[in-house]
Every structure is written in structure tokens, then in C-alpha cells.
Amino acid sequence: MKLKTLFLSSLLSVCASQVWAETVTVYSARNEQLIKPLFDAYTKETGVEIRFVTGTEGALLERLRAEGSNTPADMLITVDAGNLWQASHQGVLKPVKSATLEANIPAHLRDAKNEWFGLSVRARTLFYSKAKVKPESLSSYEDLADPKWKGKLCLRTSKKVYNQSLVAMMIAQHGEAKTEQIVRGWVANLATDVFSDDTAMLKAIAAGQCEVGIANTYYYGRIVDQEPNFPVGIFWANQKTDGVHVNVSGAGVTRHAKNEKGAIRLIEWLSSDKAQNLYTDKGMEYPANPKIKPDALIAGWGTFKSNLINVAKAGELQAQATKLMDRAGYK
Amino acid sequence: MTRITPSGVMRFFSFAGSMKPLFSRGSLYVLPLALLTLIPLAVVLSSFLQPQPEIWRHLAQYVLPDVLRNTLLLVLGVGCGVLLLGVPLAWLTAVCEFPGRRFFAWALMLPLAMPAYVLAFILVGLLDYTGPVQTLLREQLGYAGWFPKIRSPGGVVFTLVLALYPYVYLLAREAFRSQGKRALEAAQTLGLTRWQAFWRVALPMARPWLAGGVMLALMESLADFGTVAIFNFDTFTTAIYKAWFALFNLPAAAQLASLLVLFVLLLAWLEARSRGARRFNGKGGQGARIVLQGWVRWCALALCGAVLLAAFAVPVLQLVLWCAKVWAEDADRRYAGFILRSLMLAGLTALIVAAAALLLTHFTQRFRDSATRWLGRLATLGYAVPGTVLAVGVFIPIAWLDNGLVFLLQALGGTSTELLKGTLVVMLLALTARFLAVGHQPVEAAMQRITRNQEDAARSLGVTGRALLWRLHLPMLRGGVLSALLLVFVETLKEMPITLMTRPFGWDTLAVRVFEMTSEGMWERAALPSLCIVLAGLLPVLILVRQTEK
Numbered sequence: 001m002k003l004k005t006l007f008l009s010s011l012l013s014v015c016a017s018q019v020w021a022e023t024v025t026v027y028s029a030r031n032e033q034l035i036k037p038l039f040d041a042y043t044k045e046t047g048v049e050i051r052f053v054t055g056t057e058g059a060l061l062e063r064l065r066a067e068g069s070n071t072p073a074d075m076l077i078t079v080d081a082g083n084l085w086q087a088s089h090q091g092v093l094k095p096v097k098s099a100t101l102e103a104n105i106p107a108h109l110r111d112a113k114n115e116w117f118g119l120s121v122r123a124r125t126l127f128y129s130k131a132k133v134k135p136e137s138l139s140s141y142e143d144l145a146d147p148k149w150k151g152k153l154c155l156r157t158s159k160k161v162y163n164q165s166l167v168a169m170m171i172a173q174h175g176e177a178k179t180e181q182i183v184r185g186w187v188a189n190l191a192t193d194v195f196s197d198d199t200a201m202l203k204a205i206a207a208g209q210c211e212v213g214i215a216n217t218y219y220y221g222r223i224v225d226q227e228p229n230f231p232v233g234i235f236w237a238n239q240k241t242d243g244v245h246v247n248v249s250g251a252g253v254t255r256h257a258k259n260e261k262g263a264i265r266l267i268e269w270l271s272s273d274k275a276q277n278l279y280t281d282k283g284m285e286y287p288a289n290p291k292i293k294p295d296a297l298i299a300g301w302g303t304f305k306s307n308l309i310n311v312a313k314a315g316e317l318q319a320q321a322t323k324l325m326d327r328a329g330y331k
Numbered sequence: 332m333t334r335i336t337p338s339g340v341m342r343f344f345s346f347a348g349s350m351k352p353l354f355s356r357g358s359l360y361v362l363p364l365a366l367l368t369l370i371p372l373a374v375v376l377s378s379f380l381q382p383q384p385e386i387w388r389h390l391a392q393y394v395l396p397d398v399l400r401n402t403l404l405l406v407l408g409v410g411c412g413v414l415l416l417g418v419p420l421a422w423l424t425a426v427c428e429f430p431g432r433r434f435f436a437w438a439l440m441l442p443l444a445m446p447a448y449v450l451a452f453i454l455v456g457l458l459d460y461t462g463p464v465q466t467l468l469r470e471q472l473g474y475a476g477w478f479p480k481i482r483s484p485g486g487v488v489f490t491l492v493l494a495l496y497p498y499v500y501l502l503a504r505e506a507f508r509s510q511g512k513r514a515l516e517a518a519q520t521l522g523l524t525r526w527q528a529f530w531r532v533a534l535p536m537a538r539p540w541l542a543g544g545v546m547l548a549l550m551e552s553l554a555d556f557g558t559v560a561i562f563n564f565d566t567f568t569t570a571i572y573k574a575w576f577a578l579f580n581l582p583a584a585a586q587l588a589s590l591l592v593l594f595v596l597l598l599a600w601l602e603a604r605s606r607g608a609r610r611f612n613g614k615g616g617q618g619a620r621i622v623l624q625g626w627v628r629w630c631a632l633a634l635c636g637a638v639l640l641a642a643f644a645v646p647v648l649q650l651v652l653w654c655a656k657v658w659a660e661d662a663d664r665r666y667a668g669f670i671l672r673s674l675m676l677a678g679l680t681a682l683i684v685a686a687a688a689l690l691l692t693h694f695t696q697r698f699r700d701s702a703t704r705w706l707g708r709l710a711t712l713g714y715a716v717p718g719t720v721l722a723v724g725v726f727i728p729i730a731w732l733d734n735g736l737v738f739l740l741q742a743l744g745g746t747s748t749e750l751l752k753g754t755l756v757v758m759l760l761a762l763t764a765r766f767l768a769v770g771h772q773p774v775e776a777a778m779q780r781i782t783r784n785q786e787d788a789a790r791s792l793g794v795t796g797r798a799l800l801w802r803l804h805l806p807m808l809r810g811g812v813l814s815a816l817l818l819v820f821v822e823t824l825k826e827m828p829i830t831l832m833t834r835p836f837g838w839d840t841l842a843v844r845v846f847e848m849t850s851e852g853m854w855e856r857a858a859l860p861s862l863c864i865v866l867a868g869l870l871p872v873l874i875l876v877r878q879t880e881k
Binding site: 051052054056057086157194198199203207219222326327 | 749
């Protein structure tokens with residue numbers, strides 16, 4: 001009985017929601033706890049209902065492809081430019097013409113065809129043990145391949161997309177041969193097996209298992225938020241050369257969106273002054289909109305020059321980067 | 332005790348011997364059940380239509396050698412480990428008597444409710460270089476380099492054995508409970524010591540159960556991604572995920588996945604072949620328990636206690652501590668909904684799978700031809716496919732069917748764009764495809780206790796066909812069906828990829844909550860939903876205990 005009711009109600013809600021209130025349907029690879037507060041605020045402000053389902057990037061993409069023109073989704077939110085590039089490449093997104101978005105989001109953080117737009121920036125930079133390393137001895141990602149770091153480097157697994165993107169950007173910059181040399185240097189310098197997440201890696205630096213490592217700043221932020229005396233420092237990489245490697249989480253309108261206009265309005269709103277802090281602060285990321293200041297805690301780390309190569313390059317070269325890391329023995 | 336019948340009708344998989352028809356009446360009955368798994372498998376297999384030579388070359392050179400070695404290690408380690416842990420524990424609580432036996436009999440099932448990836452995260456957190464144990468040792472002794480590395484092959488096997496031994500425990504207990512004491516007593520009157528009787532009588536008689544339990548543990552290890560990822564231990568599944576998510580090559584991923592399925596099929600075939608046509612009838616009836624004396628009983632207590640501590644008590648304590656920290660932030664009214672939906676989903680899936688498993692076993696027993704048997708085997712392969720791959724395999728045909736139906740309806744003037752997908756039915760079908768193996772193993776093992784004589788007697792009394800199901804099989808398979816219900820219920824509570832991909836809008840469950848937190852590395856905040864899963868998993872364990880401990 002209960003099953004029947006639920007079954008019917010879920011069927012009904014699918015049909016009904018499109019009739020009565022305006023609804024935007026979102027597939028999101030960004031966590032529920034990071035996006036729900038935004039959606040609630042948007043609904044409160046505009047009265048537009050947002051229906052969403054979360055999942056892993058790959059699965060959501062396959063779902064969009066399988067559903068084809070009958071997809072209920074108007075919009076896709078995902079993390080990492082690699083995934084956004086892939087979504088665009090597989091043809092599930094459509095170009096959007098919006099002066100607001102072009103004004104709010106810098107060119108290197110959005111797709112050249114305007115199929116997706118970065119909404120938050122994630123910086124991946126160097127971290128060091130305050131007890132053992134002088135920040136002056138640090139300089140760049142490339143420098144971590146130097147034998148002076150032998151037995152002192154900690155890294156996260158190459159299976160994480162963040163590292164694939166980082167290496168992809170290095171390929172874009174240095175070419176494949178030189179990048180492979182650098183990655184081999186990293187592997188030779190490892191203090192211990194690679195870690196499965198950034199937080200564990202940062203804690204290993206704090207515990208003295210190693211001295212330097214590469215991580216996304218928001219993982220560091222979450223730890224520092226809890227333990228202000230965390231003995232690990234942040235260092236902005238490659239400031240004398242091309243700048244810190246940045247990545248984005250972002251959104252695009254699906255090719256077969258039923259409510260295309262609603263989806264565009266939602267993305268525009270997410271890029272606006274009102275929403276950017278709400279979008280980025282909870283996750284301790286940087287706003288994509290350069291006019292907006294980040295959260296106080298992360299603003300305290302200072303400003304940095306970021307790499308201006310379009311983040312889409314990370315997606316384009318991701319498979320190549322993965323193969324390179326396999327060859328170099330980076331697990 | 333085990334009877335060898337003339338080979339012929341009962342020979343498993345004797346396809347080489349004589350040509351048997353591919354289809355039989357039995358296989359027609361089994362087909363609808365098997366289709367649930369066969370269609371997604373066909374989708375996965377269809378990937379071979381798009382050969383990916385370039386990716387394969389790369390994988391073969393740089394990825395597969397390591398991955399195959401690790402996978403083999405995992406299979407051997409987990410296979411031996413779950414037997415070495417599960418069988419003694421089952422024997423102690425099912426047959427012996429020692430202090431605390433009644434408590435451990437059910438408590439040792441509890442780790443079933445602990446998702447393996449959660450256990451992995453907790454163990455790594457506690458025992459790695461940065462964890463409290465090693466930190467304390469370093470502070471006290473100045474050096475802890477001798478401490479065994481948890482992020483190592485041994486650590487992965489240790490964790491998976493702790494997480495998966497309950498399969499063997501549960502099934503072996505059922506075997507020991509149902510085989511009765513008479514066989515053991517007979518063996519001892521024939522001059523075997525109690526130890527010899529265990530090895531030469533009790534253990535061989537429990538074989539289908541043990542094989543079933545080990546098979547489940549191995550399939551889960553082979554399809555596991557979450558646990559090995561935490562240890563950064565690359566297995567075959569890692570290669571599948573790499574091909575899909577890092578090299579963006581779903582066909583290559585599916586091709587790899589089908590090799591995994593083939594491997595499991597091979598294992599199942601080898602097991603069935605070596606079992607041959609033996610049957611494993613027992614006389615049932617509870618005799619007196621073997622009362623352990625002296626230091627042996629304290630050893631028994633210590634073993635049970637240590638396992639329960641490592642696999643359940645310590646991890647739960649850690650979860651509770653984390654919960655206390657994040658409670659205020661995470662616990663809200665929505666949790667009632669998460670719990671309710673989880674329970675409902677798990678309950679429905681358990682009922683459907685148990686019913687399907689019963690039918691499957693009944694048909695393969697009633698029609699003893701090889702076509703039916705093969706189809707039955709194929710139907711239970713869903714568990715060997717990594718969850719996300721199976722989820723895609725289920726979703727693609729459903730979306731295709733849905734698109735077809737929508738097209739028809741639109742031609743008739745309808746406006747809907749979704750009919751099947753986004754309903755609970757799809758999610759239940761997909762979960763059934765995944766967990767049919769889990770439900771099938773205990774029921775199939777229990778079927779081995781029904782003697783040929785009992786069936787012949789039933790037939791001679793006019794109980795045939797469908798009546799055989801209701802009047803002989805169902806009542807006699809009760810223990811097996813209850814185990815199936817429990818296992819599937821708990822598995823569904825923990826299941827992530829299929830729930831994520833096929834759930835209707837707003838149908839978030841506890842496992843989805845765990846995903847939301849862990850996907851961004853917030854393990855501590857996943858404590859609350861994880862703990863709820865463990866607590867919800869207690870429910871069926873307690874019911875099962877009441878049913879079997881009379």
C-alpha cells in the first residue's frame with residue numbers, strides 16, 4: 001500500500017511539478033550540503049523550485065547520455081574542469097549566451113564555446129612543515145622533483161582528478177617529455193606511499209612523516225578552522241613563473257533542457273555578488289567572480305597569481321596526463 | 332555421510348560430455364529472473380563491439396601487471412582469511428558451549444552492518460603513522476618504526492577479512508546447526524577423535540555453505556572500490572575506474588569489468604565441478620552441545636571477543652565519538668526520512684530478492700538439466716560487477732525502453748518525458764540484479780539439506796510441481812531464506828552506486844548521506860549516517876537471532 005502510494009506520488013510529482021510552479025532540475029556532482037543552502041536561498045528569493053539529484057560525475061554523465069532528449073535535467077553542476085570539459089565533449093551541454101556570465105566569470109575559468117562556467121576556484125598549491133622547512137627553500141611544483149627533497153615529499157594518489165589536472169596543465173606548459181621527467185622526480189622523492197586524500201597527506205606533514213606536499217587549499221582550510229595551531233604552512237607555488245594551478249567547480253545547461261531560461265537564470269544568479277560567497281565559503285573555495293572577496297579565514301593566506309591557461313586544457317589533456325603518471329610509476 | 336550418486340542427471344555443467352539442449356522447460360521458468368542480470372551484463376559485454384586497442388596496450392604495459400598481482404593476492408588472502416576466521420567462530424557458537432556463547436552467537440553477525448569502506452577508513456585513521464596509536468607509541472617510546480604498516484597489502488586483507496567474515500560465519504553456522512549431531516557421534520563411535528570428526532565429517536558436510544560464504548566475500552572483494560581506494564591498493568576494479576574516469580573510456584572499463592565477471596564464473600564453475608554430484612544431507616535435530624573445559628573455553632571467549640572488538644566495537648566507538656562532534660551540525664529532521672527510506676528500500680529489496688532466490692533455487696532443483704543450472708548461475712553474477720558499472724548497465728536499457736515508451740505516448744498526444752526512470756521500480760530492479768547472488772547462496776546451500784528421499788516421498792504423495800515449492804521447499808529452506816533476507820537487507824542499506832544513479836528525486840537514503848560526506852573527504856561527518864546504517868542493520872540481525880536460536 002505504502003509502496004503504491006510512494007510510487008504514484010513520485011510519478012505524480014514528476015508530472016505535477018512542471019505544471020504548477022516553475023522548476024529547474026539539476027544533476028549535481030557537487031555535494032548536497034554545499035548546494036542545498038544555495039538552492040533554498042534561490043527558491044526563497046525567486047519562488048522557483050529546484051529539483052535536484054546528486055551523484056558521481058561519471059555516472060551523472062552516463063545518465064544524461066542515456067536519457068538523451070528525454071532527460072529531466074536542465075542543468076549539470078560538477079567539480080573539476082576535466083569533468084566539465086568531458087561533458088561538453090560528449091555533447092550533453094549547450095552553449096549559453098549571457099552577458100552577465102561573461103562579465104562575472106573570467107575567460108580562463110569558462111568554456112570557449114560558453115557551454116560551461118566555473119563558479120568556484122580551487123587552488124592546488126604547496127604545503128610545508130613549519131618545523132622543518134624554510135618557506136624560502138620552496139618555489140614551484142617542478143622544484144619538488146629536485147633531489148634535495150629526496151625522502152621528504154608526500155603526494156596524494158594520481159587517481160584523483162586534481163592531480164591529473166595539475167599534471168595536464170604541466171603538459172600544456174612544458175610538453176610531455178619534460179613533465180614526465182618532473183613526475184619521475186616526484187616519485188623518486190616520495191617519503192611514503194601516496195595518500196588517498198589530501199587531508200591525510202596534510203596530517204602526515206604535520207606529524208613529521210614528510211616535509212612538503214601538494215594539496216587543495218580548502219582541505220587545509222578545514223583543518224586550520226578546527227586547529228588554528230596546525231604546524232603546516234601554505235606556500236603559493238610558481239609565483240615567479242606561471243602561477244598557482246587552479247581548477248573550478250562549475251555548471252552548464254544541458255543540451256535537452258526543458259527549462260533552458262530557468263537554468264541560465266540560476267547559473268547567472270550563482271555567479272552574482274549575492275550568491276558567490278554562499279557558493280564558495282562553506283566549502284572554503286575561492287569565488288570565481290573576481291569582484292568578490294573570499295571568506296576571511298582564507299583571505300588571510302594572502303593573494304596569489306594564478307595560472308591563466310584556460311582550465312579546459314586540463315580536461316583535454318587529462319587522459320594523456322593519466323597515462324604519463326602510469327608510465328612514471330606514480331600510483 | 333555424503334553420497335555419490337551416479338553421474339548423469341545431476342552432473343553440474345557437463346556441457347563437454349554430451350550435447351544438451353540449450354533451452355529446457357526449466358530454463359524458461361528461470362529466464363525472467365535471469366534477464367534482470369543478463370540484460371545489464373549484455374550491455375557491459377556489448378562494449379566489445381568497440382575495441383579499444385590503444386587503451387589496452389597502455390593498460391597491459393603499465394597498469395595490469397601490478398593490478399593482477401594485487402587482485403590475486405586479495406582473492407587468496409580474503410578467501411583464506413574469511414574461512415580461517417568464519418569457520419572456527421561458527422563452530423564455537425553453533426556446536427560448542429562456553430561462557431558468553433549465547434551473546435557471541437548473534438553479536439558476531441554485527442560486523443555485517445559495518446560498511447567495509449567505513450571500517451577501512453577508521454582502521455587507517457587509527458593505525459597509520461598519523462593516527463593516535465602510533466603517535467602515542469612515538470611519544471612514549473620515541474620510535475614506532477617497528478609498527479606494522481596498515482596501508483599495505485596485509486592491511487587491506489586484514490580489513491576486508493574483518494568486514495566480510497560474517498558471510499562465512501552466518502552460512503557456516505547455518506550448516507553446523509542443520510547438520511545435526513548424529514553424524515559426529517557416528518564418526519566418533521567409528522573411532523575418530525573429535526578433532527578428526529570435525530575435519531572429516533563436519534567440515535565436508537558444510538561445504539556448500541562455506542563455498543557460498545567465501546564466494547560472496549570474494550565477489551564483494553573483487554567488485555570493491557571504496558575500501559581498496561582508501562588503502563590506495565590498486566586492484567582490477569581500480570583499473571576499471573581508471574579506464575572510465577581518468578581515461579574517459581567507458582567501453583574499455585566495461586571490457587575490463589566483463590573479464591572480472593568471467594573470472595567469477597570460472598571460480599563458480601571450478602567449485603561446482605569439484606563438488607560434483609555429492610549431496611549434503613543431514614538428519615537435523617539438536618543434540619547436546621560440546622561443553623568446552625578449562626583453558627580452551629577461555630581461548631574461545633578471547634577469540635570471539637577480539638574479533639568483535641576489532642570488527643565492530645572499536646569502529647562503532649570511533650563513529651560515536653565523531654558523531655558527538657558533528658551531531659549539532661548534521662542531525663536534523665530530515666534524518667527521520669533518510670532512515671525510513673533506507674529501511675523501506677532495504678526491506679523491499681530483501682523480500683524481492685529472497686523470493687527470487689527461492690524461485691531460482693526451486694526451479695533449478697525441480698528441473699535438473701544443465702541449461703537451467705547455467706542460467707541460474709548467470710543470474711547471480713550481478714554481484715561480481717563493480718556497482719557503478721552495473722548501475723550504468725541497468726540504466727542504459729531502462730532509459731532506452733523509457734525513451735521508446737515516451738515516443739509512443741507522445742505520438743498519442745502525451746507530454747510526459749519520463750515513465751519508468753525516476754521511479755522506485757527501477758531502483759528495486761537494479762538492486763535485485765545486484766543482490767540476487769547474496770540471496771541465492773544461502774537458499775541454494777540450504778537446498779542441499781533436502782534429501783532425495785524426502786523429495787521422492789513428496790512426489791509419491793502427489794506433491795509435485797508448484798506444490799513442491801510450497802509444501803516441501805519453502806518450509807525446509809526457512810533458515811536459508813531468513814539468512815538471505817538478513818544479508819540482502821544489510822547489503823542494501825550499505826549500497827551506494829545503484830542507489831545514487833537510479834533513485835527518484837528526493838529519495839535520499841542513509842547511504843546517499845554517507846556518499847555526500849565522504850566524496851569530499853569529510854569522513855567524520857559521515858559518522859552520523861554510518862552509525863544509523865549500523866543501527867538499522869541491527870534490526871534484522873536481532874530478528875534472525877530470535878528465529879534461529881530457539
